Amino acid sequence: MNTLSSSDWLTAVLIAVTAGLVKGMVGFALPLIMISGLSSFLDPRLALAGILMSVLATNGWQVTRQGLTPAREAAERHWRYLLIVMVAIFLTAQLVTIIPRRAFYLILGVPVVGLSLMQLRGVRLHVPPERRAAAEWGIGLVSGVLGGLAGTWGPMTVLYLMAIDTPRARQMVVQGVIYGAGAVVLFLAHLRSGILNAETFWFSAALLPAALIGMSLGFKLQDRMDQALFRKVTLIVLIVAGINLIRRGIFG
Incomplete structure (x- = not known):
């Protein structure tokens, strides 16, 4: 990490701001944006460590923004x-250093x-109430596997919540x-795996303020959206995220 240039640091901070926004x-999409951006010029293990503090803190903020109830x-x-x-x-997450991830990105x-x-x-996807329990087990498994291997478990979660017609405010919570x-499990798992260690921890912590600043700006934009616009923007972000996953699956 001590070999990072000033341009590397500037690029990493800009990526964190964008991901937070x-x-x-x-x-x-914060993990997707950060991991794809950081791994384009950093060692993949350092990139994965770099997202962990931001993932943990931004999700904590998102959870508590509307209260604990x-x-x-x-x-x-x-x-x-x-x-x-x-x-x-x-x-x-314990297998991240030995299992190739490209197939999972494509899948x-x-x-x-x-x-x-x-x-x-x-075309509106819809999961009827009587099938939601089974859908949660299945989609949750896919999301968790991707989360452990690649640090992202968002896209399938969002598609599921949209398929059960979750209102915007509840969907955010x-x-x-x-x-x-x-994020808590991922953080602890990578303490165990060695991805997050005495050196990479400080790199991850250094990117956190930028991610929080970006997220604050993003909240202001979200508050101005109605349900229809929120749904459209969410789908566009999903498409971009999915294309990036395909790119990483093909080109690494």
Whole structure:
């Protein structure tokens, strides 16, 4: 880390601000933006460590922004999803140094782009109430595996919440609770895996203020959106995130 140039630091800070801005607007995509941006010029392990403090803190802010009662209700409503995501993240994070991740990027990226494009064209995905328990186990497992291996478990979570017609305010809280719980597990898992250590911790901490500044600006933009605009912007961010996952799956 002591070999990073001033231009490397400036680039890393700008990436963190951008990731925080998008996170504040739509409630997700900070890990996707940071990990893809940082890993384009840093060692992938340092890039992964670099996102951990920002992921943890921004999700904590998102959870508590509307108070603790909505957060508790979200946790009770989606406890299955929370449980499987946390277990899958912890288990798969231990394999991050030995399992190639490119196949997982493709497996997630292709359906995310396809499903998001369908919804932008007016096709509404819907999970009926009687199938939601099974959907939470299955989608939560996929999200957790990607979270452990690549530090991102957002896209499938967002698609699921949109498929059950979650209102904007509740969606932001639910995403914050799910991502926040996963972020705690991811942080602890990478303390165990060695990705986060005495050196990389300070790099991760140095990027946190930039991510928080970006998120503050994003919250202001989100507060001006109605439900329809929020849904459209969310789908566009999903498409961009999915294309980036496909790119990483093909080119590494």
